[in-house]
Amino acid sequence: MTTRPEDDQALDYRDLNLDLHIFATDPLIGSGLPLWLPAGAVIRRELEQLAWEIAKRDGCVSVYSPVLAKRALFELSGHWAKFSVDIFPPMQVGGDELVLRPANCPHHATIYAAQAHSYRELPLRLNELAPMFRSERSGVLSGLSRVRQINLDDTHVFCRPDQVASEVTRALRSALGAQRILGLPVDYVRLSLRDSSPNYLGTDDQWFQAESALRVAAAEVLLEETVPLIEAEGEAAFYGPKLDLQVRDGRGHEESIATVQLDFNQPERFDLTYTAVDGTQQRVVMIHRGTVGAMERVVAALLERYQGRLPLWLAPVQVCVLPVHPEQDHGARVLMDELAAAGLRPRFEPEGSLGARIRVSRQRRDALIGVIGPREAAAHTVEVTDFRSGFKATVAQHSLVEILQHSHATRAAQIAWPEKVVDSSAPLESIE
Ligand SMILES: [Zn+2]
Numbered sequence: 001m002t003t004r005p006e007d008d009q010a011l012d013y014r015d016l017n018l019d020l021h022i023f024a025t026d027p028l029i030g031s032g033l034p035l036w037l038p039a040g041a042v043i044r045r046e047l048e049q050l051a052w053e054i055a056k057r058d059g060c061v062s063v064y065s066p067v068l069a070k071r072a073l074f075e076l077s078g079h080w081a082k083f084s085v086d087i088f089p090p091m092q093v094g095g096d097e098l099v100l101r102p103a104n105c106p107h108h109a110t111i112y113a114a115q116a117h118s119y120r121e122l123p124l125r126l127n128e129l130a131p132m133f134r135s136e137r138s139g140v141l142s143g144l145s146r147v148r149q150i151n152l153d154d155t156h157v158f159c160r161p162d163q164v165a166s167e168v169t170r171a172l173r174s175a176l177g178a179q180r181i182l183g184l185p186v187d188y189v190r191l192s193l194r195d196s197s198p199n200y201l202g203t204d205d206q207w208f209q210a211e212s213a214l215r216v217a218a219a220e221v222l223l224e225e226t227v228p229l230i231e232a233e234g235e236a237a238f239y240g241p242k243l244d245l246q247v248r249d250g251r252g253h254e255e256s257i258a259t260v261q262l263d264f265n266q267p268e269r270f271d272l273t274y275t276a277v278d279g280t281q282q283r284v285v286m287i288h289r290g291t292v293g294a295m296e297r298v299v300a301a302l303l304e305r306y307q308g309r310l311p312l313w314l315a316p317v318q319v320c321v322l323p324v325h326p327e328q329d330h331g332a333r334v335l336m337d338e339l340a341a342a343g344l345r346p347r348f349e350p351e352g353s354l355g356a357r358i359r360v361s362r363q364r365r366d367a368l369i370g371v372i373g374p375r376e377a378a379a380h381t382v383e384v385t386d387f388r389s390g391f392k393a394t395v396a397q398h399s400l401v402e403i404l405q406h407s408h409a410t411r412a413a414q415i416a417w418p419e420k421v422v423d424s425s426a427p428l429e430s431i432e
Contacts, residue, residue, distance in 0.1 A: 010251075010304065010307065011304070011307055011308070012251075012304065013143065013144065013145075013299075013300040013301075013303040013304050014142075014143050016303045016304070016307065016308040016365075017143070017303070019308060019363050019364060019365065020039055020303070020308050020316070020364060020365055021037050021038075021039050021040075021364075022036075022037060022039055022040035022043065022144075022299065022303065023035060023036055023037060023040045023143070023144060024037055025143075030148075031138045031141040031148070032136060032138070032141035032142075032146060032147045032148035032149075033147065033148055033149060034143065034144055034147060034296065038316070039316035039317075040299065040316075042316040042345065043299055043302070043310070043314050043316060044151075044295050044299065046313060046314050047153075047292050047295060047298060047299070047314075048129050048153075048295070050178065050181065050182075050292055050411070051127075051129060051153035051178070051291060051292040052127070052129070054174050054177065054178055054291050054292070055125075055127040055153075055155055055291070057174075058125065058155075058170055058171075058174055059123075059125055060125040060126065060127035060155055061124075061125065061126060061127065062127055062128065063108065063111050063126045063127070063128050064128060065104065065107035065108065065111065065128060065130065066107070067100055067101055067130075067131055067132075067133070068098045068099070068100060068101070069098065069099065069101055069106065069107065070096055070097060070098060070099075071090050071097040071098070071099050072097075073106050073107075073110070074087065074099065074101070074102065074106060076106070076269055076270065077103075077105065077106040077109070077266060077269060077270070078201055078238065078239065078265070078266075078269060079102050079103055079106070082199070082238050083102055085135075086102060086134050086135055086136065087099055087100070087102045087133075087135060088100045088133055088135040089135070100132075100133035101132050101133060102132060102133060102134065103132055104128060104130040104132055104152065104154045104156075105156060105263075105266060105286075105288060106266070106270070107130075108126045108128070108154075108156040109156070109266055109267075109270040109272060109286065110270070111126055112124065112126070112156075112158045112270075112272055112284070113270055113271075113272055116275065117158070117273075117274040117275070117284070118274060118275045119160060119274055119275065119276050119277055119282075122158060122159050122160050122163065122274055122284070123157050123158060123159035123160075123163050123167055124157070124158045124159075125155055125156075125157045125158075126155065126156050126157075126158075127153075127154070127155045128154055128155075129151060129152070129153055129154070129295075130151070130152055130154045131149050131150065131151050131152075132149070132150050132152060133148060133149055133150075134147075134148055134150065135148065136148060143300065144296040144297070144299055144300040145296070145297065145300050147296050150294045150296060150297075151294060151295040151296065152290060152293070152294045152295075153290055153291055153292040153293060153294075153295075154288070154290060155171075155288075155289045155290070155291070156286060156287070156288055156289075157171070157286070157287040157289060158267075158272065158274075158284045158285070158286055159284065159285050159287065160274065160282070160284070160285070161285055163285075164213045164262065164285055164287070165213055165216060165217050167287050168213060168214060168217035168218075168243070168260055168262065168287065169217045169220055169221055171260040171287060171289035171291075172189070172217060172218060172221045172243055172260050173221055174289075174291045175245055175258040175259070175260065175289070175290065175291045176189075176221070176225060176227065176245065177291075178258065178291040178292050178293075179245060179247070179257065179258065181411050182292070182298065182302060183302075183305060183306070183311065183413055184247055184257065184298075184301055184302070184305055185247065186227050186245045186246065186247055186257075187227075187246050187247060187248055187254070188227055188228045188229065188230050188246050189218055189222060189227055189228070189229050189230070189243055189244070189245055189246070190229075190230055190231075190232050190235060190243070190244040190246050190256070191211070191214055191215060191218060191229060191230070191231045191232070191241065191242075191243055192232055192235030192236045192237075192241060192242045192243070192244055193211060193231060193232065193233050193234075193235065193236050193241050194207060194233070194234070194236040194241065195233045195234035197234070199238055200236065200238055200239075201238055201239050201265040201269075202239065202240065202264055202265045202268075206240075206264040206265070207240070207241065209264070210240050210241050210262040210263075210264055211241045213262060214241055214242070214243055214260070214262055217243075218243055237261050237263075237288075239261075239263045239264075239265040239266055240261055240262045240263040240264060240265060241261070241262060242259050242260060242261035242262065242288075243259065243260040243261075244256035244258075244259050245257050245258040245259065247301060249300075249301060249304055255297070257293045257297065257298065257301065258290045258291055258292070258293045259288070259289070259290050260287065260288070260289050260290075261287065261288040261289070262285070262287055263285070263286040263287065263288060264283075264285060264286075266286050267283050267284050267285065267286050268283065272284045272286070302314065308365040309365045309367075309387060309388055310365070310367070311367075311388070311411070311412065311413050311414070312367045312368075312404065312407045312408055312412065312415055313407065313408045313411045313412070315345070315365070315366065315367035316345065316364075316366075317345060317346075317347045317361070317364060317366040317367065318339070318344050318345045318346060318366070318367045318368060318404060318408070319339055319344065319345075319346045319347070319366070319367065319368045319369070319370045319384075319400075319404070320346075320347050320349055320357075320361040320364075320366040320368070320369050320370065321335055321336050321339075321346050321347065321348050321349070321370045321372065321382075322349055322350075322354060322357050322358065322361070322369060322370065322371045322372070323350060323372050323377075324354055324371060324372065324373040324374070325373075325374070326350070327374065327377075328372045328373060328374065328376075328377045329350060330377075331372050331376070331377035331380075332348060332350075332372045332377075333348065334397075335370065335372065335382060335397050335400075336348050338397065338398075338401050339400075339401055339404070342401050342404070342405045343405065343408065344401070344404055344405065344408060346370075347366065349361065354371070362387065365387075366387075367386070367387065367388065368384055368385065368386050368387070368404075369384070369385045369387075370382040370383065370384050370400070371383040371385075376394065380396065380397045380398070381394050381395060381396055381397060382394070382395055382397055382400055383395075384400060386415055386417070388414060388415075389414055389415065389417070391415070391417045393417070403415065403416070403417065403418070
């Protein structure tokens with residue numbers, strides 16, 4: 001068991017990881033390169049699925065791009081000049097200098113450029129759950145929060161200037177919607193503007209247009225929300241202003257978890273155009289949007305937010321099935337099969353005393369425990385404990401499967417236990 005700090009009940013995600021086994025690090029792999037253990041991979045897969053569903057509903061198409069590119073790509077994009085200190089040193093391969101990408105945007109810009117586009121087919125929205133790399137010093141690396149490979153739910157929208165407002169609105173709504181599903185409260189939306197430093201690309205006119213577009217779209221979306229908008233100078237990306245969804249972690253540190261960025265500069269640098277109604281080539285606008293965010297960061301935030309006790313749809317183990325005696329192994333296996341066939345994640349735990357197995361399951365923060373004794377086996381019921389709500393009852397096995405399947409499919413924050421789930425044919429007293 002982990003110890004809780006005296007003055008603060010909340011555990012850090014690294015402490016929780018000792019019980020949940022989400023990620024591991026290995027000196028042979030290196031600092032800042034976490035390994036996703038099976039329990040962590042379950043959470044990540046659910047997040048990837050959510051990210052893709054939102055992207056698809058927003059009309060995004062899926063693309064894949066390599067993590068390497070020539071240094072020349074990032075010289076063209078401006079990343080090399082701004083961030084070369086954070087880019088892994090180039091690899092000499094033949095006559096080429098290849099680098100691990102520090103951002104996915106230039107690859108997506110070249111995907112746009114690979115085909116001709118007319119005004120009628122825009123907007124084009126490219127989505128990829130894409131890894132990008134930062135060559136941070138070993139000293140600053142930690143767990144999931146400071147890493148050298150960031151796996152980002154990343155979308156780049158290419159649209160006409162007259163489509164910017166509706167695209168920003170759509171992106172901001174989806175980003176707020178994703179955080180609502182995750183149950184991560186957004187403190188405020190930050191309109192991140194440039195300051196007077198010379199570190200920004202683009203003209204004053206472009207910046208003025210971009211900032212106005214973001215301000216108008218944010219005002220429209222936030223009218224429907226209780227989230228405030230706060231403007232902050234000096235927080236913009238080097239290529240344009242952005243809207244950042246700001247959350248606070250368990251220790252009160254603030255961070256951006258999702259973002260919508262307007263970019264008039266990359267299209268200039270990559271000469272990205274579309275054919276307008278009059279047949280001329282016009283400059284396209286690029287919008288960088290994230291909804292779920294970076295896998296590493298969001299998993300750390302979720303662990304701390306729920307103190308490891310994740311909602312059913314995210315829980316690595318959804319039901320820990322515990323037969324009381326070996327005679328109930330068969331009955332427990334039958335329930336396991338039904339839960340698995342329904343797309344759920346049960347775990348069979350037969351060895352050791354019942355008390356010890358319950359302790360292990362609780363420590364691992366399994367969503368539910370389902371105990372099957374002789375009466376439950378005979379009546380096809382299971383004694384269920386839902387640790388998040390405190391619900392405890394003997395439930396018909398087929399009802400349990402249905403209730404959990406619904407909770408998982410709807411990504412419910414809490415399992416909606418109906419008033420009457422107890423099988424009337426089963427004895428109501430619980431097992432000893
Ligand atoms: Zn981008």
